Structure formats: C-alpha cells, structure tokens
Amino acid sequence: MELAAKLRKALEPSLAPGEELVGACFATQQSTFKGSQVAVGTTDRRLLVQRMTRKFERDGDAISIEPGQIKSAKASGAGGDWFTVTAAVMDGAAITVRLETTDGDKLKLMMMRGTGSFGKLGGGEGQREGIEAMAAWFAAV
Numbered sequence: 001m002e003l004a005a006k007l008r009k010a011l012e013p014s015l016a017p018g019e020e021l022v023g024a025c026f027a028t029q030q031s032t033f034k035g036s037q038v039a040v041g042t043t044d045r046r047l048l049v050q051r052m053t054r055k056f057e058r059d060g061d062a063i064s065i066e067p068g069q070i071k072s073a074k075a076s077g078a079g080g081d082w083f084t085v086t087a088a089v090m091d092g093a094a095i096t097v098r099l100e101t102t103d104g105d106k107l108k109l110m111m112m113r114g115t116g117s118f119g120k121l122g123g124g125e126g127q128r129e130g131i132e133a134m135a136a137w138f139a140a141v
Helices: 003-014 085-093 124-140
Strands: 021-030 035-043 047-051 063-065 070-077 094-101 106-112
Touching: 003 021, 003 035, 003 047, 003 124, 021 124, 035 106, 035 124, 106 124
Parallel strands: none
Antiparallel strands: 021 035, 021 106, 035 047, 047 063, 070 094, 094 106
16 A cells, blocks of 8 residues: 555544545654654644554544644754755755644654655655645645
8 A cells, every 4th residue: 555545544534524635744753752653634624643653553643733723833854954965965855844833732743755866765746745735734824
C-alpha cells in the first residue's frame, strides 16, 4: 500500500460527517527528548495530527486544530539555517513547521518535501501534495 493511502486510512476515522480530507503527509513530531511519527491531515475545516505506530496504524486520538486555535505558525528548512552542506541539503529536502495553539500547546513537525533527489524516499508525489494542501490551508487562515 502506498504511503499516502496508509496515511489517509489512519486519518479518516477522525473526520466528521461531510468533512473532506484534502491532503495528508508524514512527519516526525519532535519534543524535548523524543520524536514520534505522525500523519498530518488537512481537511476543509482543520488540521489533524495523528500519532502512528511503526506499522502506520493509529496510536491514540488525533489532535484537532481549527483555524481559530492557531496562535502562531512558522515554517523553515529542516537544516535550521546553519551554514553547512548538510544543512543546505536538508533545507532543500525537508521542512520544519512550528505551531503554537491558543491553548499554549506547541508542535514541531519535521517532514520531507517528497521532491528532489530524496523524492520517493521522502514520500513522493503524495507527500508533496499533502504539504501543498497544508500550505493552502494556512494561506486561507
């Protein structure tokens, strides 16, 4: 099963009746001392962040973030703007999204772009489409 299909399968149980899943991408949610793999779903109404097991199965309930709950959102290359070759490659291949909600929750999500030399390894076309859907959602918020 393709990565995009696995992500959609994990996210669809969290959809409300009539809600459309516009895009899905794979990310690593980082906290101070650990990282978890998550599916990030963009719907016509909100963002969903669903923790997943190594077998791409749901692990707990999804975090739901509606437009009015976004206090701040920032995106940058995953290389962190450091002046090294490795950082420059990561800036081109991956992206980091930092979110803070009005409840004070903070999320740091790192994801491959699905393009370039790491394309298919980074999720390919489905990953790229999921990131574009998320970008369009933020642009509309």
